Amino acid sequence: MTREEIINELKNVVAPYTNNKEMLAGLNDQTDLIADLKINSANLVDIIIDAEAKYNIEIDYDSADKMINVGSCVDVIYDKVNKK
Amino acid sequence: MGKRVVITGMGVVSPNGIGIPAFLNAIQNGISGIKFVPLYEELQFACQVAGKPDFEWENLKNYISEVSYHGLKGTNIAYGLTAALDAWADAGLPYDADEARWETGCVFGNSAPDAEATKFAIGKIDNKESRKLGSRMVEQVMNSSVTSYVSGRLGLGNKVITNSSACATGTQSILMGYEYIKYGLADRMLVGSSEYIDTYIYGAFDAMRVLSRKFNDQPEKASRPMSATAGGFVPGSGAGALVLEDLDFALARNARIYAEVLGGSCNSGGQRGGGSMTAPNPQGVARCIDMAIASAGVNPNDIDLISGHLTATMADKFEIQNWSQVLRRSGKNFPHINSLKSMIGHTLSAAGSIESIACILQIIHQFVHPNINLEDPNPEILDIISQDCMPTKMINKEINVVAKANFGFGDVNSCLIFSKYNNQ
Numbered sequence: 490m491t492r493e494e495i496i497n498e499l500k501n502v503v504a505p506y507t508n509n510k511e512m513l514a515g516l517n518d519q520t521d522l523i524a525d526l527k528i529n530s531a532n533l534v535d536i537i538i539d540a541e542a543k544y545n546i547e548i549d550y551d552s553a554d555k556m557i558n559v560g561s562c563v564d565v566i567y568d569k570v571n572k573k
Numbered sequence: 574m575g576k577r578v579v580i581t582g583m584g585v586v587s588p589n590g591i592g593i594p595a596f597l598n599a600i601q602n603g604i605s606g607i608k609f610v611p612l613y614e615e616l617q618f619a620c621q622v623a624g625k626p627d628f629e630w631e632n633l634k635n636y637i638s639e640v641s642y643h644g645l646k647g648t649n650i651a652y653g654l655t656a657a658l659d660a661w662a663d664a665g666l667p668y669d670a671d672e673a674r675w676e677t678g679c680v681f682g683n684s685a686p687d688a689e690a691t692k693f694a695i696g697k698i699d700n701k702e703s704r705k706l707g708s709r710m711v712e713q714v715m716n717s718s719v720t721s722y723v724s725g726r727l728g729l730g731n732k733v734i735t736n737s738s739a740c741a742t743g744t745q746s747i748l749m750g751y752e753y754i755k756y757g758l759a760d761r762m763l764v765g766s767s768e769y770i771d772t773y774i775y776g777a778f779d780a781m782r783v784l785s786r787k788f789n790d791q792p793e794k795a796s797r798p799m800s801a802t803a804g805g806f807v808p809g810s811g812a813g814a815l816v817l818e819d820l821d822f823a824l825a826r827n828a829r830i831y832a833e834v835l836g837g838s839c840n841s842g843g844q845r846g847g848g849s850m851t852a853p854n855p856q857g858v859a860r861c862i863d864m865a866i867a868s869a870g871v872n873p874n875d876i877d878l879i880s881g882h883l884t885a886t887m888a889d890k891f892e893i894q895n896w897s898q899v900l901r902r903s904g905k906n907f908p909h910i911n912s913l914k915s916m917i918g919h920t921l922s923a924a925g926s927i928e929s930i931a932c933i934l935q936i937i938h939q940f941v942h943p944n945i946n947l948e949d950p951n952p953e954i955l956d957i958i959s960q961d962c963m964p965t966k967m968i969n970k971e972i973n974v975v976a977k978a979n980f981g982f983g984d985v986n987s988c989l990i991f992s993k994y995n996n997q
Contacts, residue, residue, distance in 0.1 A: 505644075507640065533708075538705055
């Protein structure tokens, strides 16, 4: 799975958690989940749970802590998907 | 003296109508919201009927953001949000606010959190999948879930509190909001209550053998307050919400005024003198009604209508006895009395707020709603009051003062006095 494929699917994973649809459409590595997409920090765990199901991976607590912008999310997911 | 408190907005999610126009039509025409519930038959409950609002979950998208909607599981939250936001809009107020509304608080009650949502959490945890619960469970199983969703949506910044006093909850929430405004601590209070009777709470009531069980094949006949064939109450779900405002504050913004809260009282019989966990001490009931009338500054003879607690159990006749003794009125001199529960069943914590809305509608439109299923009034009740006091068809009548009471497990009582708004 390429980074581009991951980022495209990530849009769908993140969609239910943001009201900022414009920002979502232009999602890129620098997009910050909290500052740009205005996602409630408490809800980040829901995105991680959904990503686990979507990519059929397990994201441990330490890796999850790194997932603050789209780039770092893709890094973690890319790593887990391709390690399988 | 304190400030005068008026009602400026109402919203309702009732088994016989969602929204004020549908609900008004239902109570004027004696439309029942009680239906057979196949799941209860499957679970082998003795009572297989219930009052459940014809609620469309999708409709919530008109009230809350998509993000908030996604992951919402609590039905009591859905009912409460709908009633509260409808009441807010009915008062002519906008939903969105950038800053907290410091002048407005919220007292919203429920008798229990949504047990179905709780069960979802328990299932995942017992299955060693607690990490899959995500971030939205706590906010939906805490006691203050409904209040938190409502106050958060509207940005309410004054006192925000969740009250719980079993079946007296709804009337109590209105009383608490009324008192807070009366003493000048808030200009506006959004008050009410919401209840979703899931199978778990329902089953426990069924086990107590206090529910109707002889009319499973005729659901609309099952709730029979004050009748000789009253055989237990019919559980119901729903929510009611009211916007209360300081009169001067309401007048200053040219708000439409529906009615006035003249006074009220809330007490307990202490589970003494015949009172218990499940039965009221008659002295407690009498004191509660007496103090409500005194605080309203009305004479017992001024009361045009009583909206009773009247659940369709043995207790109905004791309730009538209490009213009669406190008001010193009997026979044909007794006020009109009705029980909304004949149409929607007993919505527990929501009963007080939905029934209060019915009271206010009867004041606005000057009528007494019918008691359905009262073709066979209890002879012991007829020994106290005239049959004419318990109309079975809607009657048009001048209604100025209405007394509304509810009594709950734990021997708690709550009584409110509403009146037509007089500009003087």
